[in-house]
Amino acid sequence: MSRKSNFYMFLFFSATFLFLIAPNVNANPISTINLNYNSSTEELSVTITHIVSNPTTHYVNSVVIKVNGSTVKSEVYSSQPTASTFIYQYANITANDGATIEVTVSCNLSGPNPPVSIIIGDGGQNGEPLIPGYLGLVLVIVASIIFCLPFIYKKSKK
Numbered sequence: 001m002s003r004k005s006n007f008y009m010f011l012f013f014s015a016t017f018l019f020l021i022a023p024n025v026n027a028n029p030i031s032t033i034n035l036n037y038n039s040s041t042e043e044l045s046v047t048i049t050h051i052v053s054n055p056t057t058h059y060v061n062s063v064v065i066k067v068n069g070s071t072v073k074s075e076v077y078s079s080q081p082t083a084s085t086f087i088y089q090y091a092n093i094t095a096n097d098g099a100t101i102e103v104t105v106s107c108n109l110s111g112p113n114p115p116v117s118i119i120i121g122d123g124g125q126n127g128e129p130l131i132p133g134y135l136g137l138v139l140v141i142v143a144s145i146i147f148c149l150p151f152i153y154k155k156s157k158k
Helices: 004-027 135-157
Strands: 034-039 043-049 061-069 070-076 086-088 100-107 116-119
Touching: 004 135, 034 116, 043 061, 043 100, 061 086, 070 086, 086 100
Parallel strands: none
Antiparallel strands: 034 043, 043 086, 061 070, 061 100, 100 116
8 A cells, every 4th residue: 555545544534533523622511420319308319510611601401301211300501500510409200119210411512411310229329321421432443443454464564
């Protein structure tokens, strides 16, 4: 493979990489969402970490709570309480043992995060998000490396 071909391949993968990460440059996504449900008080605590420079212009703008797939509460916000980690408390969330509580949190700039859920009766601690934050980026990098390996191997054989 010629130097020119290698250069174009490098340029293509660099452009693809930059294109894929560009949306996250302007808007910090919500980094963590933790759920805790108190069965005796029927209260759900949602701890959110969303690091921003100005919580009045870049903020969590909605939280949607579903119990067993049915929306029980939907809150809309115009700012967030702090520039990093904060807790929203939601009362009157009725969920029996075995019920699944699913929470979707949205940022006004980066959009909704993957839903986070807990199953009542397993201690009330949160489950992991369905898709971790940087999974897409990791997949692109791994795929690029796998794609380039035959070319690198062929080049080293010469």
